[in-house]
Amino acid sequence: MWFKKVKQSVILSIALSVTLLVNLLRILSLFGLNPFGKSFSTPTIQGVLIRILFFFVFSYLILQFNTNWKLRYQYLNRIVRVLVLIAGNIAVLSIIISVFIPIYQYITKIILSDTERGFLYFIYCIVLLILIFISRILRYQIVHQQDLVEKESLKRQSLQNELSALKNQINPHFLFNSLNSLNSLIRDNKEATTFVNKLSFMYRYILQSGQQDLVTLKEELKFLDSYIYLIKTRYRNRFSITIDIDAIYLHIGIPSMVLQLLVENAVKHNEISENNPLHVSIYIKENHIVVENKIRPRTTFVDSTGQGLANIDKRYLLLKDQHIKISDGDDVFMVQLPLK
Template sequence: MKRMIRYGMKPVRYRIVVINVLLALALTLLVNFSFFLIGADPRGRRPPIRTDYVVVQVVYFFVASWAVVSLNTVRRFSLVRKILLSVAATVVFYLLVPGLNRSGEWYVQLSAGRLYNPFLVMKASFMLVVSVLYGKIFELLYQKQHITIENERLKNENLQTQYNMLANQISPHFLFNSLNSLSMLVREGQNENAQLYIDRLADTFRYMLRSGRSELATLSEELDFIEAYLYLLTIRYQNKLFCDMSIDERYRNWRLPVLSLQPLVENAVKHNSITLARPLRIAIRTEGGILTVSNPVIPKIDTPPGTGIGLKNLSSRYRLLISRDIRVVRENELFRVELPLVKP
């Protein structure tokens, strides 16, 4: 029973690229138009706008922003390395700006000592700070997602381990008792009952083996299995074990975690005294979308208290698979477990 979680790398990388492009575009518009507004004189007059200059500025800051943002989303880089690379990239792009306006202007400004441009420094600094902050936020979000995925994987592995332990516990012990009952039928010459017993035993093990490939089963499938399972037990406890079923037909296609009924029936048989004078009667009923399994409490004198592993395992599977939990109630001399059903 495996719940596989796959996260394709290509879609993730594609989303990162798209986010980087959008952020770079936002930074480009923000740093250019905000500082354009700042550049107005006290009377509100602004310098004339040159179309070619605006286009060059937009393209330049888009490329620069995208490069710096991309550097900060490389997960294998440390924070210090990201900052150093971002600063270096920003400086390089800053030095390239004069050459973007007119050929040879970089040499003219350098020789004239006018390489420093306060507005450009403010723009580049703003771009650098926002890019580094975004990189840190991206790293934290990635770590959170990674932790969530890892926790889900560990839960699935733990659930699979618990299921395997439960299945392995069922098989040897149950098989040993079943073979003893079959041997008794053969010795007594009950050939027809022996043949039916073999068929029900095969149905039981076939269902348990098949259940490892799925997480949920329909109520109808679980009831068919538990009827076969109960038949094997009634042969062992002749005239001492009974099961009353009252099932609303509309719930037969509803679903529940596979092998939910078996541990409840097994616990009832294991922890209660079963005699001709006081037979054990198990009741299975549906009401309001809930499947209820109940039995009277007839404790054995020499049986140590149970560990409750079966109920804990069932509760864990319910919470993980359908985000709901079972309800265990003990009232006076009646033990009852309520199992939520999932509507198809």
């Protein structure tokens, strides 16, 4: 797994904050706000600046080593990595203090006592432990953030793949029925031409909408109109449909071809005859598109996978985070599609 580095601005700001916090009492003492006890030499401006400089360099190097530089050793086994980190931290600590003491004494002309040197080592060791702890937190945040990004990416990819799969499950049964109807219209050129034009439009719409997750209700109704023409060509006065949708809803996006699928579902599962014509109603009710028809079960076998409504429900769940509503009470089959 590739790990993202901690930003330099973050490391610099933490190093500066730790440095100022550690040297806060000495900085205050310069202004007589918090003088040290007699066991410590009186701080000078040069001495405080040198301490701040070395603490800042020390903090920066430790943070870098334990966050970004350690990534170079990720290929090593765990024990070797731990040994490298321990050796590296001790080396930085030793070098910084070894360089600090002579420079500090040379510039300030103040010789550090054994007590002050011991206290200096103690402070640096405490700061080292704190910085290692902070480094662990920074790395954990980076790893956690990357995990979230990867999981979200995988989730989106999974949803997209599932959505594509659902789109590809659309049953082309009505296209074959339309072609069969076309055979009976060959002699009537005008009607045949209209039929072919409607069919061509539907093919084109299917191909284009396959690249989109949502289409406007206006586009969907235009597609449905072509499908209705094909169905009426086949069933004549045995099939009728009423669409009552106000223009204010036409801009709303819905999953493509859901209305056609619901009308096709009604045609497929209900008897359509002179004595029992099929009527489908489409209208708006309580922020839902309602598609309903009276239940007239076919007496003949219906070749169906039973996945049509489940397909639509999954697409709504993926694209709008809502389920569709299905009911079949009072001999009326009703499907409600959320508008929002």
